Amino acid sequence: xKNRKIIITVAQTGAFHGKxxxxxxxxxxxxxxxxxxxxxxxGASIVHIHARDKDGISTNDPAVYSEIGSKIRAKCKMIxxxxxxxxxxxxxxxxxxxxxxxxxxxxxxEMCSLDCSLIGTSWGDRHFVYEWYRPFxxxxxxxMKDLGIKPELECFEPTSIEDVFNILEPEGxxxxxxxxxxxxxxxxxxxxxxxxxxxxxxxxxxxxxxxxFVNYSTISIGAKNHVPGMAMTVLKGGGARVGMEDNIxxxxxxxxxxxxEMVERAVRIIHELGMEVATPDEARExxxxxxx
Numbered sequence: 001x002k003n004r005k006i007i008i009t010v011a012q013t014g015a016f017h018g019k020x021x022x023x024x025x026x027x028x029x030x031x032x033x034x035x036x037x038x039x040x041x042x043g044a045s046i047v048h049i050h051a052r053d054k055d056g057i058s059t060n061d062p063a064v065y066s067e068i069g070s071k072i073r074a075k076c077k078m079i080x081x082x083x084x085x086x087x088x089x090x091x092x093x094x095x096x097x098x099x100x101x102x103x104x105x106x107x108x109x110e111m112c113s114l115d116c117s118l119i120g121t122s123w124g125d126r127h128f129v130y131e132w133y134r135p136f137x138x139x140x141x142x143x144m145k146d147l148g149i150k151p152e153l154e155c156f157e158p159t160s161i162e163d164v165f166n167i168l169e170p171e172g173x174x175x176x177x178x179x180x181x182x183x184x185x186x187x188x189x190x191x192x193x194x195x196x197x198x199x200x201x202x203x204x205x206x207x208x209x210x211x212x213f214v215n216y217s218t219i220s221i222g223a224k225n226h227v228p229g230m231a232m233t234v235l236k237g238g239g240a241r242v243g244m245e246d247n248i249x250x251x252x253x254x255x256x257x258x259x260x261e262m263v264e265r266a267v268r269i270i271h272e273l274g275m276e277v278a279t280p281d282e283a284r285e286x287x288x289x290x291x292x
Contacts, residue, residue: 005278006270007239007286009081009217010039011048012259014245015058015088016123022248022255027052029064033071038260039243040076043267045283046111047072048081048152050245058087060096062103069107077280077292080109081152084140086130088123094131101143110289111179112149114140116163117156119192134167141173150287153180154219156193161207178214179287181241184229185221196225198232205236215287217241223249226262231269240266 012026012035019025026035029051036047051064069080082100086092100106116137120129144151151174155161161180168174182204186193194200201218208214217239220229226247230240242262250256250265267277284291 004275005282005286006234006275007046007215007217007278007283008044008263008266008270009046009048009239009241009243010036010044010259010263011050011219011241011243011245012036012039013050013052015050015083015085017248018052018056022244024255024257025244025248026259027056028054029067029071032068033075035259036072036078037075038258039263040078040280042260042263043277044078044263045278045280046079046081048083048113048241048243048245049109050083050085058089060087060092060099062100062106065100066103066105066107069109073107073292079111079280079283079287079289080107081111081113082109083113085113085115088126090126094136098140098143101140101147101149108147109149110284110292111152111287112144113154114144114151115154115156116160117154117183117192119156119186119190121186121190123189134163137163137168138171138173141168142171145173145175148290150175150179150289153178154183155180155204156183156186156190158194158204158207161204165209175288176213177287178212180208180214180216181219182216182233183219183221185219185225196220196222196229198228201229201232201236205238215239219246221246223247223252227265227269230266231273234270234273234275240270242266
């Protein structure tokens with residue numbers, strides 16, 4: 001465990017809450033890029049990116065992603081990881097999240113998320129099902145491979161992990177090492193999602209193949225889960241994921257002042273556990289991504 005290099009991913013902005021929940025959450029391309037640079041200086045290697053339009057509404061517009069990506073690349077060497085989840089607004093479908101992959105002018109990321117679970121979500125008056133069916137996953141895992149983009153496989157429950165290694169991997173659409181995130185704590189919003197607990201985390205880890213190196217982290221949702229989920233995952237052999245997409249609080253009743261504040265805490269915890277934090281180039285080497 002000593003001297004193991006830990007990859008820190010920061011998810012600064014999600015598709016759901018905004019400045020009404022925490023006024024410090026970055027929404028515009030400039031805010032997201034400036035926040036990413038702060039997180040890079042704090043120790044994060046990967047930036048997970050959701051986009052918002054000029055009104056702060058969730059969007060899948062490739063032009064907005066490209067603006068964000070180009071602004072971050074102008075500032076630092078972080079690994080860009082775009083979200084391909086459909087925007088949180090009426091009428092969107094799973095395919096909308098994949099508009100990025102068809103855009104010839106896209107500032108290409110090194111990674112994109114690929115959600116691997118069928119879940120039903122309620123947000124305000126909206127009730128919808130994410131239709132991430134197996135044929136959909138195979139189609140877009142192959143497209144990402146062809147484009148030279150590594151998928152970040154998001155698994156909300158155990159059968160999703162079995163789909164990754166029993167359905168996707170045998171088709172040859174996943175390159176080593178597989179990069180995978182357990183999404184725990186979405187159960188209050190999403191039917192079919194698993195709650196966070198150490199027992200559930202251990203079960204998800206046990207579903208991973210024993211003879212493979214899988215780079216995994218935990219997207220631990222909510223103030224109670226966020227830091228314990230990150231620290232437990234690091235101790236059990238995984239990486240660290242933090243950020244305001246998953247949690248807006250630093251502690252009870254105290255909002256995060258920035259995403260970098262949570263990255264700084266993750267770095268302190270990792271160092272206290274006797275491990276090191278991977279630089280972006282070291283993270284690229286671990287994930288077998290091309291250096292930029």
